[in-house]
Amino acid sequence: MNAPLKHTADATTAEEGLAAENMHAPVDSKTATEVAMRNTLLTPRFYTTDFDEMDAIDVTPVRKDWDELIAQMKADPNKGHFRKNEDWDHIDWDGMEPELRAEFIDFLISSCTAEFSGCVLYKEMKRRGSNSDITTLFQLMARDEARHAGFINDALREAGIAVNLGFLTQKKKYTYFRPKFIYYATYLSEKIGYARYITIYRHLEKHPEHRFHPIFKWFKEWCNDEFSHGEAFALLMKTDPKLTSGRNVWWIKFFLTAVYGTMFVRDHQRPAFHAALGVDPEEYAQSVFEKTSALSEQVFPITLDIDHPAWLPTLRKLQAANEQIAEGDRQGGLGGRLKRLAGSAKAAAAFARLYAIPAKRHEVPVQTRLEPCY
Ligand SMILES: [Fe+2]
Ligand SMILES: [Fe+2]
Numbered sequence: 001m002n003a004p005l006k007h008t009a010d011a012t013t014a015e016e017g018l019a020a021e022n023m024h025a026p027v028d029s030k031t032a033t034e035v036a037m038r039n040t041l042l043t044p045r046f047y048t049t050d051f052d053e054m055d056a057i058d059v060t061p062v063r064k065d066w067d068e069l070i071a072q073m074k075a076d077p078n079k080g081h082f083r084k085n086e087d088w089d090h091i092d093w094d095g096m097e098p099e100l101r102a103e104f105i106d107f108l109i110s111s112c113t114a115e116f117s118g119c120v121l122y123k124e125m126k127r128r129g130s131n132s133d134i135t136t137l138f139q140l141m142a143r144d145e146a147r148h149a150g151f152i153n154d155a156l157r158e159a160g161i162a163v164n165l166g167f168l169t170q171k172k173k174y175t176y177f178r179p180k181f182i183y184y185a186t187y188l189s190e191k192i193g194y195a196r197y198i199t200i201y202r203h204l205e206k207h208p209e210h211r212f213h214p215i216f217k218w219f220k221e222w223c224n225d226e227f228s229h230g231e232a233f234a235l236l237m238k239t240d241p242k243l244t245s246g247r248n249v250w251w252i253k254f255f256l257t258a259v260y261g262t263m264f265v266r267d268h269q270r271p272a273f274h275a276a277l278g279v280d281p282e283e284y285a286q287s288v289f290e291k292t293s294a295l296s297e298q299v300f301p302i303t304l305d306i307d308h309p310a311w312l313p314t315l316r317k318l319q320a321a322n323e324q325i326a327e328g329d330r331q332g333g334l335g336g337r338l339k340r341l342a343g344s345a346k347a348a349a350a351f352a353r354l355y356a357i358p359a360k361r362h363e364v365p366v367q368t369r370l371e372p373c374y
Contacts (some may be wrong), residue, residue, distance in 0.1 A: 006021050006022075006090070006149065007022050007083050007150070008023060008146055008147045008149070009081060009082040009083035009147055009150070009151070010080055010083075011143060011147060012076070012079070012144075013139060014119055014123040014139065014145075014179065015123075017142075017143060017146025017147060017150060018119075018123075018146055018165075019222065019250070020146075020274065022151060022154055022157075023146070023149070023150050023166075026194065026203065032109050032156065032162065032163050033131060033167055035109045035110075036112070036113040036172070037101045037168065038164045038165075044113040045117060045175045046117050046121070046125050046168075046172050046173065046175065047117065047121050047174065047175050047176075047182060047185075048124070048175070048176050049125075049176065049177050049178065050127055050179055051194045052128075053178075053179045054134060054179045054182075054278040055129040055130060055131045056131070057131065057239055057240075059134075059235065059236075059239055060237055062238050062368065066133065068369070069231055069369070070133075070136060070137060072228065073137075073141075075227055078144070078221050078224070078225060081147075081218070081221050081338045082143060082147040082148065082151040082218065082221075084154060084214075084258045087214060088214045091159075091213055093159045093160075095129075096212075100272040100276050101274040103269075103270040103271075103272050103273040104212075105156070105159060107270060108152050108155055108156050108162055110266075111152055111162075112152040112163050112165075113163065114193075115145050115152060115188070116145065116146075116149040116163075116165050118142075118145040118189075118229075118367060119142050119149055120169055121182075122138040122141040123142040123146075126138040126142060139360075141229050141232065148222065148225070151161060151215075155213070158326075170221060170346075175260055180243055180248065180251070181251070181255070184238050184251060185228075185259070186233055187230055187233035187234060187237065187343040188255055188256065188292070188296070190227075190230035191227075191259075191295050191296060192259055193226040194223045194226040194227045194230060194295075194372070195223075195295070195374070196223075197220075197226065198220070198223045198291070198372070198374045199284060199374070200216060200277065201219040201220050203278070207278050210275050210279075223372070224372055230295070231368075231369060231370065234299040234368050234369075234370075237299050238299060243298060244301060249301060249302055252300050252301075252302060253302060253359055256296070256303070256304050256359075257304065257351065257354050258351075259283075260289055260292075260315075261315065261318055261351060261354060263288065263297070264281075264282075264285045264315045264318070265318060265322045267281040267284065267285060268319050272322055282312070285315075288308060289304070289306045290306065297362060297364070297365075298364070298368050298369075298370055299364060299368060301361060301362065301364050302359035302362075303359065303360050304357070304360075305358060305359060305361055310353065310354075311354070314350050314353045314354050315354070317341055317349075317350040317353075318350035318351060318354070320346070321344070321347035322343070322347060323349055325339075325344060327343075328340030328342075328343055
């Protein structure tokens with residue numbers, strides 16, 4: 001048997017990545033793992049799906065673009081990249097302002113969970129499938145997500161924390177999504193992930209004084225991985241025009257609204273983190289939505305009208321409702337439960353209002369493939 005790989009950055013498969021030494025928790029991080037275990041509407045989830053249906057996809061209609069994308073991913077320009085090197089500055093975790101420290105750790109744990117959630121889903125698809133086009137793609141994507149999760153775990157370890165990913169795989173609840181919902185949700189999360197990382201990266205290029213942690217220096221290559229993953233899902237959806245037409249457009253609108261709304265609310269939960277980055281969460285959100293919408297025109301026939309007069313005010317209401325829910329939870333007892341209930345009703349109303357804003361329609365281009373452009 002081969003000795004276990006030392007670091008996820010060198011992994012050429014997800015299996016190697018998962019066995020790498022930096023994937024395992026050498027320290028007791030019960031709290032971190034508990035945070036990662038949380039399943040709420042706002043926390044990253046683990047997904048499972050109908051793997052046979054996904055295995056039956058025929059990529060013939062997009063063959064040329066498909067082969068190019070797979071060749072690009074196989075060339076693996078980021079092999080060895082996701083590890084600490086001389087650019088990794090020392091961080092004084094104990095000297096960090098407590099509020100920032102808590103929010104940043106929460107950010108890292110939830111990012112690590114999200115990366116790992118992708119790894120688990122993609123690896124499972126690879127394991128269950130027999131269609132070599134599909135299994136090759138999912139193997140490559142699982143490899144990337146294992147590296148991303150392992151790298152975040154490195155950053156957390158310096159703060160004396162690590163998420164027990166093995167425990168998570170076994171114990172975290174899996175949410176079932178039909179394949180088409182996996183396409184919409186995963187495509188969007190890859191593309192919005194790209195937009196989030198590149199927006200922060202470009203901002204810190206201009207304002208390096210706000211780069212309070214070295215991990216942000218890695219965001220450019222990182223977001224290019226997420227970009228390719230998004231491209232793969234765009235091509236998968238292109239194989240079947242039904243997925244992006246008719247009644248399914250209502251589902252697409254639902255996922256766009258849910259993904260954008262979740263990002264807005266979650267980012268507002270981390271005021272100290274955004275202040276340290278020198279970023280206004282609302283401006284940041286709009287800039288990320290703008291990029292994600294422009295990209296998603298490659299495959300979705302609609303985009304949300306984020307300049308509509310009701311858009312931002314309703315997002316703020318959604319955010320306030322969410323705060324009320326959190327307050328109710330903290331308060332506990334009957335009063336807390338009532339507060340939570342009222343908050344949930346307000347959140348549902350705000351979501352319905354966002355969903356009711358007419359979407360913008362456009363023609364989907366014949367040519368799907370895009371290159372990172374921001
Ligand atoms: Fe990733
Ligand atoms: Fe990804």
